[in-house]
Amino acid sequence: MSEAPLDLACELMAQSLAAWRVAGAVERSRDGAIVICAARKEIRIDAAPSNPMFRWMVTIDGRKRRAISIVAVLRQVREALDPGYAAKRVRVALTALVPY
Amino acid sequence: MRADVIPISILTGFLGSGKTTILGHLLRQSAFSRTAVIINEFGEVGLDHELVEASEDSFIELKTGCLCCKIRSDLAQTLQDMLQRRDDGKCPPFDRIVIETSGLADPAPILQTLMTDTTIGGRLVLGGVVATVDSVTGASTLQREDISQKQVAIADAIVLTKLDLNGPAQPALLRRLAELNAAAPVLSADRGKIHSQCLFSAGPYDPHAKSLDVNSWLAQERHSHARHDADIQAFTVVRNEPIAAVTLTLFLETLAEHCGADLLRLKGIVNVAESPDRPAVIHGVQHVFHAPAWLKRWPSDDRRSRIVFITRRVRERWVEALLEAIGAEVADASVAA
Numbered sequence: 001m002s003e004a005p006l007d008l009a010c011e012l013m014a015q016s017l018a019a020w021r022v023a024g025a026v027e028r029s030r031d032g033a034i035v036i037c038a039a040r041k042e043i044r045i046d047a048a049p050s051n052p053m054f055r056w057m058v059t060i061d062g063r064k065r066r067a068i069s070i071v072a073v074l075r076q077v078r079e080a081l082d083p084g085y086a087a088k089r090v091r092v093a094l095t096a097l098v099p100y
Numbered sequence: 101m102r103a104d105v106i107p108i109s110i111l112t113g114f115l116g117s118g119k120t121t122i123l124g125h126l127l128r129q130s131a132f133s134r135t136a137v138i139i140n141e142f143g144e145v146g147l148d149h150e151l152v153e154a155s156e157d158s159f160i161e162l163k164t165g166c167l168c169c170k171i172r173s174d175l176a177q178t179l180q181d182m183l184q185r186r187d188d189g190k191c192p193p194f195d196r197i198v199i200e201t202s203g204l205a206d207p208a209p210i211l212q213t214l215m216t217d218t219t220i221g222g223r224l225v226l227g228g229v230v231a232t233v234d235s236v237t238g239a240s241t242l243q244r245e246d247i248s249q250k251q252v253a254i255a256d257a258i259v260l261t262k263l264d265l266n267g268p269a270q271p272a273l274l275r276r277l278a279e280l281n282a283a284a285p286v287l288s289a290d291r292g293k294i295h296s297q298c299l300f301s302a303g304p305y306d307p308h309a310k311s312l313d314v315n316s317w318l319a320q321e322r323h324s325h326a327r328h329d330a331d332i333q334a335f336t337v338v339r340n341e342p343i344a345a346v347t348l349t350l351f352l353e354t355l356a357e358h359c360g361a362d363l364l365r366l367k368g369i370v371n372v373a374e375s376p377d378r379p380a381v382i383h384g385v386q387h388v389f390h391a392p393a394w395l396k397r398w399p400s401d402d403r404r405s406r407i408v409f410i411t412r413r414v415r416e417r418w419v420e421a422l423l424e425a426i427g428a429e430v431a432d433a434s435v436a437a
Contacts, residue, residue: 002435005428012418012425019418055429070429071354074422078358088360088387090353094221095214097304097383097393 001047001055009045009070010034013077022081039081045073106183108197108214108224109300113232114241114248115203118261121292122232122299123200132296136182136194138175140202175199175210176217183223196227196300206247207231207254208364211385226383228303231255232289236266239273242280246331253280253332253410254365254385256303259287259294282334283367283408304367304383314369314381314399332364335416337423339405342373347430348380351423356387359414363387368407369399382407 006028013036014026024038034045044059054066058076067073078085113119120139126132185191201207207229214226231251234241238260241248252258258277260269269288277286287294304314343351348370355363366384370392380392409419 002432005425005432008421008425008428012421015415015418015421019415055433069350070425071350074354075357086360087357090356091216091388093215093388093390094218095216095224095226095390096222097226097381097390 005070006032006034006047009073012070012074013045016074016077017081020078020082020085024081036077036081041080043077043080045077104223105225106195106197106223107227107300107303108179108199109227109303110207110210110229111198111200111232112205112207112229112251112255113203113259114234114245114251117203117232117234117238117241118259118289118292119200119203119232122259122261122289122294123198125289125292125294126198126296126299129296134192134195136186136191136197138178138182138197138199140200140205175213176219179217179224180219183220197224198300204247206250208250208361208385211254212388215385215388215390226303228256228300229254230257230259230299231284232259232261233273233277235260235263235269235273239270239276242273242276249280249332250364250412252277252284253334253412255281255284257287257299258284259289259299261289261292263288264291280332280334281410283336283410304381314395332410332412333414333416334408334410335419337368337405337407337409337416337419339371339423342371342376343405343423343427344373344430344434345375347423347427348372348382350426350430352382352384352389354422354426355419356384356389359387359411361386362412362414363409364412365410366407368405369395370405370407371403376403379403 010026010028013034017024017026017036017038022038024036026034026036029035032047036043036045041061046057046059048054048057048066054068056067056070056073058065058067058073060076060080065076067076075087111119111123123137127135127137179197182191182197186193199210201210211226211229214220214224231254233252242252258281263269274286287299355366363384363386366382368382370380370382372380375394377398378394378396379398380394382392383390409416
């Protein structure tokens with residue numbers, strides 16, 4: 001993975017803490033991982049090595065889970081930090097914007 | 101296109117803001133004949149329908165109870181019954197429907213019902229959402245009543261009423277309206293009188309042209325930046341470069357997942373990388389999204405993607421960061437493949 005997705009993922013995590021009103025810090029470690037310290041948890045997000053399916057590895061309090069995309073990473077991080085979080089699934093409208 | 105598809109518009113606004121007065125004037129205009137109206141009142145005994153006089157080509161249904169909570173299925177049933185009676189020739193052959201909500205109703209669930217109910221899907225198309233604001237008491241109402249903010253935020257057009265009592269609208273009120281919903285034109289009603297075409301052409305679908313009127317719907321040039329301490333905010337995300345289809349899909353899914361009810365409304369025109377000559381028009385209310393409508397061509401020389409957000413407690417910078425992060429990952433994966 002190139003640096004750009006990692007940098008932007010780091011920025012997204014920092015903005016997400018603010019959006020969820022969770023106090024904490026997000027920074028890049030020397031080895032390039034994204035490290036989040038918040039809500040008495042330490043979360044580490046690494047680019048998964050050369051895995052075409054799972055691009056990320058998320059470690060929460062020592063427990064490792066793969067993630068298929070930055071969207072999945074975001075979900076795992078929020079589930080860890082925001083106990084009241086209940087994901088809403090998108091629903092597609094039956095009516096059209098323009099009549100068929 | 102089906103010839104009998106009927107636009108349905110919502111007239112909302114806080115208690116006493118002049119909805120019924122405007123509706124009464126509209127229904128006396130010849131251009132607004134052939135209209136079916138559903139008036140929703142909160143109490144057990146409705147009065148507003150007594151105050152509205154309809155022409156022979158129009159008719160009024162009354163629903164009591166709160167339309168946005170307990171009688172959403174009742175709304176769908178009412179609409180289905182009206183359409184059936186129209187098809188059977190048992191009522192005037194209306195060619196538009198207006199729902200006047202109660203002053204305490206949240207218009208978002210009503211919009212969602214219109215977007216998702218299987219019994220009415222295919223027969224109706226969303227017209228505009230119009231919110232009335234009392235120019236005398238509007239500023240204090242917006243400060244005090246969350247539901248009033250939401251009514252304004254979701255609207256496609258805002259109508260200031262009672263200007264005859266108070267003179268021109270106060271700058272503070274106009275500023276607050278712009279903070280809540282800069283995309284919506286602010287119209288004035290003269291003692292309840294307003295031209296119907298100004299009012300209900302503010303939605304995405306133009307029933308006269310029978311097409312999407314994206315430019316006026318988005319009203320891009322009117323947008324200002326949101327006030328950052330505000331609970332409800334309006335802002336626009338603009339992208340000069342095309343957006344990959346998969347990025348757009350993931351972005352919308354993630355917004356729905358994380359924002360839910362706080363994503364009051366989203367509307368936009370998107371330059372999709374795989375379809376450079378045919379932009380996608382997107383629209384969502386909370387977690388419910390229309391399938392994108394693909395325009396035959398760009399409506400102007402401006403080919404930037406422009407997505408208008410009306411949100412509650414959703415930060416603009418988070419939305420920007422989300423789109424950036426997903427876009428970068430999709431680009432990186434494409435290069436790697």
